[in-house]
Amino acid sequence: MTLQPDNNQDKILAGLTDAQQQAVTHIDGPLLILAGPGSGKTRVVTHRIAYMIQRGVPDYQIAALTFTNKAADEMRGRLQRLAPSSRVWTGTFHRFCSRLLRQHASLVGLHENFSIYDTDDSSRLLKEAIRDASVDLVRETSGRIASAISSAKNKLVTPEDYKPAPGNPVGAMVARVYPHYQKRLLLANAVDFDDLLLHTALLLRNNAELRRGLDQRFCYLMVDEYQDTNFAQYTIVRALSINYPNLAVTGDPDQSIYGWRGASIRNILDFEKDFPRVRVVRLERNYRSTKCILRAADQLIANNVQRKSKRLYTDNPEGQPVRLTAYRTGRAEADAIAARIANQIATGQRRPKDFAIFYRTNAFSRSLEFAMRHAGLPYQIVRGLEFYQRKEVKDILAYLHLVNNPSSDVALLRIINTPPRRIGKATLDRLRHHARHQGTSLLEAARQSGLIESLNKRSALFVAKFVTMYDTLSATVADSVEELVRRVLDQTGYRDWLQVQETEEAEQRLENIEELITDAREFDESLPEDGGLDAFLEQTALVADIDGWATEPDCVTMMTLHAAKGLEFPVVFIVAIEDNMLPHERSKDEAGKVEEERRLFFVGMTRAEQELHLSCVHERGFRGESRMTAPSQFLMELPRDEMEVTGQIGYGSDVDLDDELEDDFDWKAWEDDEPIFQVDAPPQSTGLPESSATGETSPKVGLGGVRTAADMMRDDVEEQPPCSPDTFRRGMAVLHPDYGLGHIVTLGGSGKRRVASVRFVSQPSTVTFNLAHSPLRPIKTGNTNQE
């Protein structure tokens, strides 16, 4: 290796602490970076890669594996600045495996054009497999079988090896269904998410030469969030670090929250045993949170027994005490949070993007969403409803899947009668039967529809027509994914089908499809190294919830605690910290699960930079009815004497709930139907020193020269010139002179024909605009004069 001049190294090492430098400068041999929350882990990892390259390590020998695309993108972006145009492979575990598998598909019985089934596709296939095995579900659900198969795969247990625990009814069913399921996947030339790992692990295990070659190819391997790896992932990583054990992993056992997905905390705890000569670096200094927040989090996590103890510290200021509030109902909780956020924005202290709200389960996004709308606050939910999961989008993608991989039965079943082609259940059953008999795919069976005796002429003809349509479609040489999508839309009759419906819903669907076309075009333009239909479909299958989240729009962000990992926000709210919610009731039967819930809470708390607000309620709406709740045991583990506690937590409090809340918020203004932004008088002070807003009406300048958000918004409407259509993003908060505040639900079209449909606070349904001619503009709140 050639040594570079020292001043370049200085640049990379500048500003790093001793511990960080130790990690960065360690190149050869195993390395374990134990990184507490907010300890600058990503910085260390990217600087280390840059350092390695500078020291002469060939960039193509380095691969960095993450769990989400977002994390990978972040790493790639930062690396780009440190080591421009380096060819380090960064991506998710699943994408990494997908790439390897495409190159060596034949070794595991697949073709290189295999399809990746998402959860929905997989569960459809599983239902077919359950039919094959003629298993009667009785009291079990297919979902439980699915998760049993998934966990078997994560442990690298194949159908042949699967042995159910004796006396376990689910296990017995799995033993019968699993082989059929796997056979069908192979027959369809498809894999599920777990297969990506399973096949890769077995590939490496069974092909010594290949393993050796890949070990060398990925000589320097890095794995992020190592505490969340499962056995399959662990096997893959180990297999690639035998001859070249230059494996660097980062992680934090206290942030292990994916045990339910097969992740084993042992992988990180045993790392030092697996690699005896490992270098261990601890990053314990926190650069993110205030002392108050860190102390609370630290005290909570100290209650975990299965834990390497570790001290977190920070030189950050003390900050405000962590707040804990008990509300009467979930509605009150959501409204109070919205009010507090609106208040801080109205007084110019913060912008919407400074706030995040976390919850244990997705169901909570509804009530919070409602409260945000009521307050006129721009917000963004991290993928409650997946874009690629929408029916119309999945339909179009299914056509693409079938073009790419004609054996994909799930894709065929999805679209053979969508739009309606007079091919019904009876016909499908006969096709199924025929296909199974001949051992072929459904498309092949459909091709032979004329030969199927049980099928009458009429039905056979309709099927034949479908096959002809399909052949025409797949015969066209499309030179871009975008073009292919457009052809699908035209040639399958899908567009016409939606257009003649002339309903609001159908129109919405067309807009979503337009959005998909935009996606396809962006994909075409980005021209990734291995561009093509395969790659596009892979991309759509392997998106995580968090991947869709963008920092640009100035919105309050809401997401699950799981999705929050790796992020940070100035102000964090965590809601519903109640018994059976956090810890979740389903986590109470197993011993270690409650500790995992505690870690989850810990992760949430440590996302906060300046303010942390925790809350629980006394009664919670559940499946229509309302239920009494008990506070979470975790609340008893916090240092409550140094926190600001409001309302009754459990039975021991002497604070009167209602009085306290009256002091906190201007409930009169709040009860008003007007969004709080538009109320002339800003809400009452929260009692914090810096929020000294009064009830004074001030169009331009508020008290102390602070312009309120309402002022800014007025300015935005009246003073700004029209803006370019491509400044708009999905989910962006916008303002319209007549309709007021809203956010973009979908975008479609391009150039002068780019349209956006917007959901306004004031309107019951969405409104669509042509962006080139609309007075719509992105909202800018917060005080731009400061900073």
Place this chain on the structure above:
DNA sequence: TATTCGCAAGTTTTT
């Protein structure tokens, strides 16, 4: 075969 209606069931977290 397509559509509509009614009932039942179910909700943790996700690549």
Place this chain on the structure above:
DNA sequence: CTTGCGAATA
């Protein structure tokens, strides 16, 4: 309160 699934109709 939603979503999905099945049966009854047109």
